[in-house]
Amino acid sequence: MLVPSRWIVAAVVLLGVSSAQPQGVVTQRILALPAARAIAEAALAECTSRGFRTSVVVVDRAGNVLVVLRHELAHPVTVEMARSKAYTAVVFRGSTIEFQKDTANDAARLPQRDVPGILALGGGVPIYSGGEIIGGVASSGSSQTTDDECAKAGAAKGASLLESQGE
Secondary structure, eight states, X not given: OHHHHHHHHHHHHHHHHHHHGGGTOOOOOOOOHHHHHHHHHHHHHHHHHTTOOOEEEXXXXXXXXXXXXXXTTSOTHHHHHHHHHHHHHHHTTSOHHHHHHHHHTOTTTGGGGGSTTOOOSSOEEEEEETTEEEEEEEEESSOHHXXXXXXXXXXXXXXXXXXXXXX
């Protein structure tokens, strides 16, 4: 009977070790500052080419600001609005124009709009790498549809940069 109990003890020890290993380190993809700058520049260039004076903000996967670009004639409030949109895109894992639609018609989700830092206006989209959200980009200062298109132009620039680097 001693032999089987040793096997049980050994199995328990091995299971404990194997389940503890994955909990020690978590690996994340991080949006590099040069890529964040390129994303912001692409979004701002898109809106500027359409005649709009906007602000663009890029945030990391946690919603922390990496880059802020403001057209010299953009209204100052557009910076905070773009930051809130980019944060919302990261937190709710999708475009802010979709978040706006989803929460407008769902009484159970409507209170999500009251979370500090959240803005349910179009113009913010997540940035992906390897299937993970690694940040968000947002534009503010034109219409919601145009802000959304400008943010998507920035995200597309990010996708091409990250793809060319082999993600």
